[in-house]
Amino acid sequence: MMNKFYFFVFALLMGTSLNAQVVADIENISLEAESFLNGADGSGGYTSGNVAFQTTYDTTFSSWGGWAMSNVTDVQTVGFTNQYSAITGGGYDGSNNFAISNTFSPSKIILQNESAGAPITGMYVTNTTYAYLSMLNGDDFAKRFGGEDGTDPDYFLLTINKYENGELGDTPVEFYLADYRFEDSNDDYLVDEWTWVDLSSLGNVDSLEFSLSSTDNGDFGMNTPAYFAVDNLTTFGEPVGLKELLATPVTYQVYPNPVVD
Numbered sequence: 001m002m003n004k005f006y007f008f009v010f011a012l013l014m015g016t017s018l019n020a021q022v023v024a025d026i027e028n029i030s031l032e033a034e035s036f037l038n039g040a041d042g043s044g045g046y047t048s049g050n051v052a053f054q055t056t057y058d059t060t061f062s063s064w065g066g067w068a069m070s071n072v073t074d075v076q077t078v079g080f081t082n083q084y085s086a087i088t089g090g091g092y093d094g095s096n097n098f099a100i101s102n103t104f105s106p107s108k109i110i111l112q113n114e115s116a117g118a119p120i121t122g123m124y125v126t127n128t129t130y131a132y133l134s135m136l137n138g139d140d141f142a143k144r145f146g147g148e149d150g151t152d153p154d155y156f157l158l159t160i161n162k163y164e165n166g167e168l169g170d171t172p173v174e175f176y177l178a179d180y181r182f183e184d185s186n187d188d189y190l191v192d193e194w195t196w197v198d199l200s201s202l203g204n205v206d207s208l209e210f211s212l213s214s215t216d217n218g219d220f221g222m223n224t225p226a227y228f229a230v231d232n233l234t235t236f237g238e239p240v241g242l243k244e245l246l247a248t249p250v251t252y253q254v255y256p257n258p259v260v261d
Contacts, residue, residue, distance in 0.1 A: 082130055
């Protein structure tokens, strides 16, 4: 009887902790229609939920890196001038806003408040219009994925790793934004919808680092446009661990008293 009671208490505590989720849905960012924020305002980044998206902006060259907040819906225009749209034409589940990462060098997010040091559930990811159309058709700088006959084993890979207590994790999560390595070319794909990426295997996280790699590279690095889009990044509201759960004080009463069984 006592073992069953403690199991019930543990399950109750676990459920309470794990359900304390915070979603960074970007909808709190104020954007005019068909617009974006890329750090030109000097903010250094933007916050949604308990997630801080870091952004760098070079005023000399009017260039940015890291993260931009966007609601641009253009899924037709080819090239660099259309670097702020997702190929889905909007945010996850019909929402307006989403985040775009420019990842020529690794981009980062920082977990804040009660989510700092806590687990991440996951996030929705898709291609940008810029990267998608480049891989689909090729352009002046990058090849068409699969090559002329569609058999080249190309890929576009997103790698997500964590930092915890200043230490880089050793088991990153990988997600293919494009994969043309299948024996049957009919199985080749380019991601064109919001797709859930499970990050729970990373455990407790202080910050995340995102990097991109491709089979299409040249003298100056990757030819594939180094962009991807994110929405609804979901964190837990507090660190989760067995020690913390068992240390939680519990008050209970048993009836009738005295009890036989």
